[in-house]
Amino acid sequence: MYSDSLREEFRKAGVKEGDTVRVTIDGLSLEGELMPKPEIGSGSTLILKLKNGYNVGMIYGKGSKIERLKTGSSDISFPKASIKPSKGLPRVLILYTGGTIGSRVDYKTGGVYMLTKPEELLHSVPEISEVASIDVKHLFSIASEDITYIEWQQIAKAIAEAAKDGYHGVVVTIGTDTMHYTSSALSFMLKGINMPVVLTGAQRSSDRGSSDAFLNLLSAVSIAAKSDAAEVGICMHRSSSDNECIFIRGTKVRKMHTSRRDAFRPINDSPLLLVKNGTEIEKLSDYRTVNEKVRAPAPSVKGGFEKKVAIVKLYPNSDPGVIGYYVDKGYKGIILEGTGLGHGPVSTDHKEFLWLPAIEKAVKDGVVVGMTSQCIYGRVHPSVYRNLRLLSNAGVIFCEDMTPETAYVKLAWLLGNYTPAETREMLPENLVGEIKSRILYREFMN
Amino acid sequence: MYSDSLREEFRKAGVKEGDTVRVTIDGLSLEGELMPKPEIGSGSTLILKLKNGYNVGMIYGKGSKIERLKTGSSDISFPKASIKPSKGLPRVLILYTGGTIGSRVDYKTGGVYMLTKPEELLHSVPEISEVASIDVKHLFSIASEDITYIEWQQIAKAIAEAAKDGYHGVVVTIGTDTMHYTSSALSFMLKGINMPVVLTGAQRSSDRGSSDAFLNLLSAVSIAAKSDAAEVGICMHRSSSDNECIFIRGTKVRKMHTSRRDAFRPINDSPLLLVKNGTEIEKLSDYRTVNEKVRAPAPSVKGGFEKKVAIVKLYPNSDPGVIGYYVDKGYKGIILEGTGLGHGPVSTDHKEFLWLPAIEKAVKDGVVVGMTSQCIYGRVHPSVYRNLRLLSNAGVIFCEDMTPETAYVKLAWLLGNYTPAETREMLPENLVGEIKSRILYREFMN
Numbered sequence: 001m002y003s004d005s006l007r008e009e010f011r012k013a014g015v016k017e018g019d020t021v022r023v024t025i026d027g028l029s030l031e032g033e034l035m036p037k038p039e040i041g042s043g044s045t046l047i048l049k050l051k052n053g054y055n056v057g058m059i060y061g062k063g064s065k066i067e068r069l070k071t072g073s074s075d076i077s078f079p080k081a082s083i084k085p086s087k088g089l090p091r092v093l094i095l096y097t098g099g100t101i102g103s104r105v106d107y108k109t110g111g112v113y114m115l116t117k118p119e120e121l122l123h124s125v126p127e128i129s130e131v132a133s134i135d136v137k138h139l140f141s142i143a144s145e146d147i148t149y150i151e152w153q154q155i156a157k158a159i160a161e162a163a164k165d166g167y168h169g170v171v172v173t174i175g176t177d178t179m180h181y182t183s184s185a186l187s188f189m190l191k192g193i194n195m196p197v198v199l200t201g202a203q204r205s206s207d208r209g210s211s212d213a214f215l216n217l218l219s220a221v222s223i224a225a226k227s228d229a230a231e232v233g234i235c236m237h238r239s240s241s242d243n244e245c246i247f248i249r250g251t252k253v254r255k256m257h258t259s260r261r262d263a264f265r266p267i268n269d270s271p272l273l274l275v276k277n278g279t280e281i282e283k284l285s286d287y288r289t290v291n292e293k294v295r296a297p298a299p300s301v302k303g304g305f306e307k308k309v310a311i312v313k314l315y316p317n318s319d320p321g322v323i324g325y326y327v328d329k330g331y332k333g334i335i336l337e338g339t340g341l342g343h344g345p346v347s348t349d350h351k352e353f354l355w356l357p358a359i360e361k362a363v364k365d366g367v368v369v370g371m372t373s374q375c376i377y378g379r380v381h382p383s384v385y386r387n388l389r390l391l392s393n394a395g396v397i398f399c400e401d402m403t404p405e406t407a408y409v410k411l412a413w414l415l416g417n418y419t420p421a422e423t424r425e426m427l428p429e430n431l432v433g434e435i436k437s438r439i440l441y442r443e444f445m446n
Numbered sequence: 447m448y449s450d451s452l453r454e455e456f457r458k459a460g461v462k463e464g465d466t467v468r469v470t471i472d473g474l475s476l477e478g479e480l481m482p483k484p485e486i487g488s489g490s491t492l493i494l495k496l497k498n499g500y501n502v503g504m505i506y507g508k509g510s511k512i513e514r515l516k517t518g519s520s521d522i523s524f525p526k527a528s529i530k531p532s533k534g535l536p537r538v539l540i541l542y543t544g545g546t547i548g549s550r551v552d553y554k555t556g557g558v559y560m561l562t563k564p565e566e567l568l569h570s571v572p573e574i575s576e577v578a579s580i581d582v583k584h585l586f587s588i589a590s591e592d593i594t595y596i597e598w599q600q601i602a603k604a605i606a607e608a609a610k611d612g613y614h615g616v617v618v619t620i621g622t623d624t625m626h627y628t629s630s631a632l633s634f635m636l637k638g639i640n641m642p643v644v645l646t647g648a649q650r651s652s653d654r655g656s657s658d659a660f661l662n663l664l665s666a667v668s669i670a671a672k673s674d675a676a677e678v679g680i681c682m683h684r685s686s687s688d689n690e691c692i693f694i695r696g697t698k699v700r701k702m703h704t705s706r707r708d709a710f711r712p713i714n715d716s717p718l719l720l721v722k723n724g725t726e727i728e729k730l731s732d733y734r735t736v737n738e739k740v741r742a743p744a745p746s747v748k749g750g751f752e753k754k755v756a757i758v759k760l761y762p763n764s765d766p767g768v769i770g771y772y773v774d775k776g777y778k779g780i781i782l783e784g785t786g787l788g789h790g791p792v793s794t795d796h797k798e799f800l801w802l803p804a805i806e807k808a809v810k811d812g813v814v815v816g817m818t819s820q821c822i823y824g825r826v827h828p829s830v831y832r833n834l835r836l837l838s839n840a841g842v843i844f845c846e847d848m849t850p851e852t853a854y855v856k857l858a859w860l861l862g863n864y865t866p867a868e869t870r871e872m873l874p875e876n877l878v879g880e881i882k883s884r885i886l887y888r889e890f891m892n
Contacts, residue, residue, distance in 0.1 A: 145785050146794035148763050177786035181762045257890055258787045258824030265891065307763050316627045317594050317753050325771045339591050340623035341704045348592035378704030408761065444703055445711065445891040
């Protein structure tokens with residue numbers, strides 16, 4: 001959305017999208033066609049398509065000026081799409097929340113922007129209507145890097161309602177950047193959910209030949225419609241070839257590449273399901289199965305979330321004072337991203353880099369402090385430290401084989417729903433599959 | 447080292463390592479044999495071997511008490527080791543800095559502690575004397591999680607001296623936790639070094655049957671003695687089988703597992719060398735080669751390092767105020783660990799989670815801000831943001847395909863040796879192989 005003030009500028013200048021305009025910012029004037037508002041950027045960002053075909057973004061501020069040079073055609077919208085509910089097939093709800101999977105590049109403009117109607121998503125994947133009877137609900141359109149726990153709560157609520165409404169499963173289309181944080185949050189908020197909840201997205205927008213959107217969406221719908229997994233997970237490409245997707249447990253997954261289609265990898269875990277060609281489902285490892293006897297009742301959403309929880313990374317020369325910053329600000333929880341097995345600079349002779357006193361003080365002040373590893377793979381454990389720790393008052397909780405991201409979400413969720421004492425007890429205990437007692441040999445870089 | 451006060455307590459009680467003692471802390475009394483000081487823990491930590499064979503760590507504080515029950519034998523030291531320089535072979539210097547590779551488990555006590563003499567390292571790898579003529583220099587014994595830039599400077603200086611002394615190559619034995627930070631730092635500090643500099647360590651201590659120490663050390667010495675690579679890199683296990691090691695460029699490597707022997711993986715890069723059975727070297731990809739004509743002259747060490755540089759991770763619900771904390775503290779540089787292609791919460795409606803204003807202010811205050819991705823693999827790029835960025839004043843520098851850790855070390859090194867303006871220019875430019883223009887398909891999770 002454009003900001004109020006920018007819309008007012010457009011109104012005064014009689015400018016609308018598609019018009020050829022001149023924009024002057026800080027003395028620099030550019031002429032071009034005003035493109036549709038991109039999903040990214042602030043409310044004062046506008047995109048001009050220059051005569052050389054190049055799109056340029058500009059931030060419109062105080063003293064900037066926009067003039068209309070030529071009225072444009074208004075033909076920059078999308079073709080209409082429609083969905084017909086297919087009778088007799090399992091009912092699946094698609095929750096649309098934004099992200100690349102819900103965006104497309106306009107060939108005329110070159111700009112990436114959001115679909116005006118989520119139903120357009122289905123337009124290009126007719127196979128979906130043979131798999132499930134689809135309803136689409138447009139929750140919001142937010143780039144995933146801007147999603148907060150407030151949106152997580154909205155998604156959790158919508159899923160619980162879908163369970164109550166008797167859907168066989170739910171697909172959440174969402175931006176990929178923080179998808180694994182969202183899948184962790186939903187795993188905890190919807191603990192005990194009795195249906196498949198499948199998050200999916202795309203690394204490339206859905207109108208590109210190379211897009212992963214179609215296979216991801218079809219595979220996700222297939223899982224939601226046909227599988228017996230009572231799990232929250234992420235369904236994305238298994239490899240860069242475009243014929244297989246995997247369904248990975250929502251608490252054991254991480255975006256491991258900035259751009260590849262197979263960016264989402266299981267961490268210390270195996271994928272739960274393989275989906276071949278979008279519809280053929282194979283079980284790859286054990287998961288919680290749907291209890292058909294109690295399908296209808298909605299799960300009770302435990303949606304509390306403590307926003308005063310931080311991730312703090314330990315690295316050479318790092319400043320332990322940042323712990324004090326969070327403690328002073330009233331933070332209730334801190335997840336440390338330690339080195340190796342869960343270490344940190346706790347016995348260096350260079351006092352300014354010594355973390356132990358700051359950590360001890362935080363724990364004494366009632367902050368719940370958890371330890372994870374920036375290695376990402378593997379398990380932290382106090383090892384020979386265990387006894388030191390038992391007898392000491394440091395009280396850092398080792399978070400087993402959880403990723404820093406899952407441990408962070410879990411800690412914030414626990415503190416939002418339980419007392420600090422209960423939180424300390426539950427943080428290193430498995431609740432929804434986020435902690436495994438044994439990591440298999442193949443579960444490294446797989 | 448025990449603290450002064452604890453040594454005084456030992457003196458008063460007439461207690462030495464090996465004695466059977468009773469220790470009372472906070473009303474809890476335990477009896478057992480006083481074990482050698484472990485490398486880990488603070489100066490007031492002591493280890494007791496209980497009668498049940500279990501080792502327990504205790505933190506000796508005010509009001510604690512120690513009594514001698516029985517004088518022990520003093521037979522808890524190591525067997526003596528010796529090295530004989532081998533004539534006619536390439537000269538290799540081993541710099542010993544501590545870490546698991548320089549520690550062993552005493553079978554009598556079960557305690558892990560440092561070797562008293564680094565030469566003991568060589569005791570169990572007789573093959574080394576057939577590969578190189580070895581000298582060992584004991585720089586210090588510090589667990590890698592406690593190493594700071596001050597130790598990096600010491601190591602760099604010692605390597606430069608070794609180059610001047612005509613060594614063919616240098617092996618640095620070091621703890622694994624922060625080895626990749628150290629290898630990055632040395633890559634920059636020793637830019638232009640004309641010899642192989644090989645960091646190695648062990649995930650399991652060197653007296654265990656499953657130890658990776660022997661193959662790692664032999665392979666590292668082979669590279670230092672026989673290869674023509676003028677590169678700083680890390681030599682560790684290629685896989686979990688104990689016959690192959692790889693040599694990975696020091697700026698393109700990361701510890702990716704808390705405990706596996708093959709924990710060190712190349713990131714957005716291929717290994718440079720393969721070493722089979724400890725001695726057979728194969729080239730796997732291109733690297734800078736030694737210029738034999740100018741071998742002798744020492745490199746000029748650019749050892750400056752700005753300690754006021756931080757890594758800050760962006761994640762859902764994260765607090766942008768932490769940027770202000772660092773700015774107020776006089777920080778000169780910040781590396782952001784963004785999501786995906788280098789994003790962050792810059793347009794959320796929830797103002798408390800909006801990062802853009804804090805980042806803009808930091809840049810305006812002269813802080814050099816770089817963007818990396820917590821995905822680890824892949825490249826950040828401003829993408830459609832590029833133009834927004836060029837025209838905006840935000841001024842965040844996208845750090846290409848560098849890991850957050852390498853970008854952090856590079857930024858701190860640049861600020862320690864160059865002006866902020868020069869730093870801004872050099873941060874996204876390749877200096878020592880840390881930035882590649884193209885990532886190969888296989889260079890993901892390999």
